[in-house]
Amino acid sequence: MMLAKARQNRALRWLGRQILNTPQPASYFDPLAEAINPMWVQAYTPARVERIFTETHDTKTLVLRPARRWGGFQAGQHVNLGVDIEGVRRQRTFSLSSSPRLWQDNGQITLTIKRHPGGRVTNWLHDHLEEGAVLGLTDAFGDFLLPSVAKPLLFIAGGSGITPILSQLESLAAEDYRAPVTLLYFVRTRKDIIARETITALAARYSALTVRILTTHDNTSPRSLNGSDLDSVPGLTARDVFLCGPGGLMDLATELLYQRGIRDSQVHCTFFAPPTIASLSKEALGGDVRFVRSALSVDSTGDATLLEIAEAAGLHPQSGCRMGICHQCSCRKTSGTVINRLTGKPSGPGEESVQLCVSVPRGPVTLDV
Amino acid sequence: MLKLDEQQLNELQKDLDAVRDDVLADLGERDARYIRKIVRLHRALEAGGRVMMPFGFLPPVFVAATVTLGVAKILENMEIGHNVMHGQYDWMNDPTLNSQTYEWDTVCTSDSWRRTHNYEHHTYTNIIGKDRDYGYAVLRLSDDEPWKPWHALQLINYVLLSVFFQWGVGLHELESEKLRRREIRWRDKLSFIKDFGRKGGRQAFKDYVFFPLLTLPVAPIVLAGNVGANLIRNLWASTVIFCGHFTQDAETFTEAECEGESKGHWYLRQLTGSSNFTGGRWLHLLSGHLSYQVEHHVFPDLPAHRYPEISERVQGICQKHGIPYNTGSFASQYGTVLARITRFSLPDPIRRKLENRREQPQAI
16 A cells, blocks of 8 residues: 555655665565565556456456556557566557456456467466466557447457457447447357357347357358448448458458548557568568667568567567567667558658567667667 | 687687577576565565664664665675676566666666676776776786886775775776876766766665654664665675685786687686685675676676586586686685785785795795
C-alpha cells in the first residue's frame, strides 16, 4: 500500500530517485516483495492465473486476476504479458478477450492465446503455465475501439483474430447496442472455432447480432473471403468495419471493401501476428549498422531488422513483443534511414526514435545502442 | 611479456572462445535465480542496516547496523552494480538489470564508470599511459613512469585514496593529471563535473543529510554509522581492486607492443595483467568475484558467479600455453601490492639496490 502511494506522489518519487538511484523507486523492493507475495510487485501489474481452459486443440484461455491498481481497458485493446522463461524476461502482446465489465464487476480479465508454431512464449504458456502462477501485465493500449455513437458494424475475424472482437461483442451485447452488428468469422475447419459457445450464446441473447462462421479448409478446395460474403451483409457501405486476422485475410478484405466504396475512415485494423514484409524486397535493404555505445559495427544484408542484427552481433538491447507494438525496444537512431516493416515506409534520415524490432536498415544507420 | 607467435595466439583465442561459448550456451534459469537472490539479499541488508541504525545508541547495535549497511553497499557495488554494468545479465531482458540503465550506490556515475572502466580499463588493461586505472594517476607502480619526489609519500596517498575511494573513483574521469599538464581544459570537463556534482550530491544527501535528519534525535549516531558504512565499503573495494592488477607478478605493457593487437594478444594481456586471490565463498561474493580477476578480465560479460566454475579450464589453458596464472591467498597477494606501492615510492637507484640485495641470497 505504502509503495503504491509512493508511485503516485511526485515528491515521494523524486525523493525515491535521490535515495534509491532508480527511476522507478516504487519497485526497488520488488525482489523482496516477490519472495513474500508476488502480487506485491510494483514494476508491472502482477496478475494471478486463476483458471486455464482449453478452447480448441491449439488455443487456451487464461482467466487472470490483475492487482486491483490495474487501470482497466476498453474492448478491443491489448496488453503486454511478461513471463520469465529460462531466466529471460519475454513480453508478448495479446488482445483482451473478455468484456471490460468482467473486470469492473469481478476483477477478472481473460486472454485467449493460440499456440504459435515455433513461438517461444505461446508454446511455453500452453505447456508450462499453471493455475496459481503470477504473470506481469502492462497497462492496456491500442486504438481498435468501438465507435462512441451507435452505427452499423461489420466484424471480420480470422482464426485467433477473434479475440479482441469477442471483447467488443460482449460489450455491445451488455450495453444493448442499438444498430445491426454482423460477424464474419473465418476459421480453417470446424474444430478451429474459438469460443464457439460464447459466440452462440451471444447471438441468441443479442438480437442485433448476426453471426456467420465460415470454414476455409473443410472442403477439398480451400475457400477464402470473397465478394459475395460481403455483399450478403445488409447495408454494407454504411457500416464501420473491424478487421482482425492473418495478413492475407486483412489485405484481401481491405481490397474488397474498397472496391465496394467503403472509405478508409470506416475501416479499423489491428495486427495480431508478426508482420510479414509485403513490398520491401524491391528496395535495396541492409547496410552498415553502427551501434555507437557498444562500439560495434555490423554489415547487414536483406530484410533483417535492427533487433535481429543487434542480437546476431551479441548485443542484448531491451526488447518486448518483437512485432512493433510494445515499444520496449525503442531507441535513438542518430543517422541513416530505416524502413518500417509494418508500413513499408521509410524513416527520415536524421535523429529520431525507432523501434528496433520492425526497422530494417536501408543504407548505413547509426544507433545509440 | 611472454611472447607467443601468431599461430599460438590464434590457438589461445580458440581455446578461450570455446570456454566462453560453452557458458553462453548454458546461461538461463540458474543465473537469473542467482542474481535475483543476491539482489534480494542486498535489499534485505540495506533495509536492515537502515532500520537498525537509529538504535545505534546501543553500541552493539551500532556495530551491527554499520557493518550491515557496509556489507549491503559492498554487495551492491561489487556483485550487482559492477557486474550488471558489464552486461553480464543483459540477456535476461530485465530493465532493472540492464547494463546501460543501471545506476549504482556510489558517487561515480554509471555513465562515467562505463566509459572509464568498461571501455578504457578493460580495453587497454595495464598499458602504461593508456590504462588510467594503473595507479589511478596518483600512484607510481612501475618504472615505466619516471620517479618524482612526491612519489616518496605515495603510501600516504594510497591510504587517502582508499579512505575516500568512492570520491576518487567518481573524479577519475576528470583526468586531473591532464588538467595539471594543461593537455585538456576545464571547459572540456564541464558536463562531467555537472554529472559528478549531481550524483555526488545525491549520495552525500542520502547518507549524510536525509537519513540523519529523518531520525533527528539520534542524527549524530546515524551520520556516524553511515560514514562508517561508506568507509567499510571504500576500504574493501579499494583493497580488492588493488589486488586485481597491482600484485607482484601482474605485468604491464607498452603502447607499442599492443598496437593493432589481435584478439588472442588481448586475451594474453588480460591473463598476464590480472591476478586472483583465493578464499572462502563469502570472500568471493563480497569481492564481486573479482577474486577471479583473471577470469573476469578474459570474460568481462559472463555472469561472475560462473568464474569459479570455469577457473580450472582457464588454468588448464594457461598451462597448455605456458602462461603464468597469478594467484595466491588474499593476505599474500595484498602483501605484494603494499610492497609494490612502497618499492616504487623510492627513487630508482635506492629501489634497485634494495631489490638486488634481496635477490642476492636467492642467487647463491
